[in-house]
Amino acid sequence: MALAKLGAVALDCPDPGALAAFYAGVLGGTVEAEGDGRWVDLRLPEGGTLAFQAAPGYVPPKWPAADASQQVHLDLTVEDLDAAEKEVLALGAKVLDAEDRRRGWRVYADPAGHPFCLCAC
Structure with missing residues (x-):
């Protein structure tokens, strides 16, 4: 229970x-x-x-940074990473991790600086 x-x-x-x-x-x-x-x-x-x-x-978290930890982030599952990325960027997100575009997730910051990931389902 x-x-x-x-x-x-x-x-x-x-x-x-x-x-x-x-x-x-x-x-x-x-x-x-x-x-x-x-x-x-x-x-x-x-x-x-x-x-x-x-x-x-309010001070936004820094990603990745041990001295200004993100504390929490959202993993959002999507059907098409490329299409979802275009939409979140148009809404005001910023790319945080552009290193490996082939993996199954990508890291962004929302307009207030909170990290979130788009994850392929």
Whole structure:
């Protein structure tokens, strides 16, 4: 028996609405802002929630860097890496790892600097 159920994965960022819009463009879903916009939920089509929280003085993680660790990242599975890459770049992502384009994943940063991977399914 589980002790708890995952409610959401929350990312700190400087602009929750903008980052929620980025991930809505990548994953689909419905953006729901609460109150003053310092907390925004993205309700995902398959269930679950990705949340975004305003963090004063936010400093993005560096990848890879032992002194400014990423702490957590999202692995997003896609059918076509090349097509998905074009779309996330158009939405504002930045390439973090362009070394080996033949492997089954690629590393990017979202507009707030959080690392995420596109992974071939």
